Amino acid sequence: MNWKTIFNPFLKFDEKTLLIAGFVSITSVFLFGYYFGLQTDSLFHFRLINSEDSLSKIILSTLIVYAISILIFFVFGKIINKKTRFIDVVNPILISQFIVILLLLISEIPLVKNAQKQIIASVENQSFELDMISLLITTINSFVSLAITAYGMAILFNGFRTATNMKDWRHIVIFVLLLLTIMLTMQLL
Template sequence: MKKLLLNPFENTSETKLLFFGLALTAAGSYLAYLFNGRYDGVIDLHFTGTVTLLQPFLDNLINIACLASALFLTGKLINKKTRFIDILNPVLIARVPFYLLTLTNFNSFISDITESLLEKIDLKNMPTDIDIAPSSVLMLTLFSLLAIICIIWFVILLYNGFKIAANSKTSLHKVYFALSILAAEIISGIAISLLNY
């Protein structure tokens, strides 16, 4: 079970990984639509008032394209035999934690708490005492912890797949991997904000 959750790439065929990755991407995009989520960056998930059906699908397309391209170029730098399909599959599978995270906004739960807090906070006229319900603070804290766990899970899945695909072995390769994610995050965030669909 641990291997399935953290490293399903060793003993699963690339065809199965691609099929499941695409199916999970479609399901995750639809979940974001149902729960008003936007994947507005490679490692981003934000909840908004309304989301069209097309938005999360395009978000995912941009994020996957940016991340797969960045990691493929890095993989080629490390090992010229790196194949795009072997990079694409981990990128598809690694996004699953973000898809599960959308479920936390059932009935607009998280977005309503966040909006309520933002209405009470005025940065220009910051009050000395902000009346925030302890339950709201607790729920946002739990959500933040869950989000951190999902990001860690995402990175572990992605790195395990990348390590196999590019035959990554050294500490320098890990630095390249981290820089690739950072570059993909910046590029995808800019692309999504420029499209502003």
């Protein structure tokens, strides 16, 4: 396995294998998220589960996030290239969510969790005394989370680019704007 395969597995593996891996991915993200009390509310983002939310509501809203993302990117893919297939847009979206499992697991490390709780407690108490170790741990966690999210977005971008044969810089700019708009809009819904 080389760097090209790590950042664009869509060139090496067939679409059926990727689709199966994608379903395993979103199922794993749902199960890990639910176990930790979180729910997917956007690509690469979670929110806390409300105690009154039923399991069926959580599953439905998670599926809606993926369905809307797939639909929007499929339409955009068809605009770029009329030969774009549905499965070739579904796979990058689902595969890119594997990375989210790392985000969930890192956020549950006791050292990270305690550091975040300590900083939140300082802010709630309106105290200007922050523990430097907690601040350092939270900062490192933020940079690691940002890098992991960027990797997931790179997988999504490379898969979409491969599926649509996207080369024009304007399409790339529209892709980035579309991804950011989808992510931010879904978090508000």
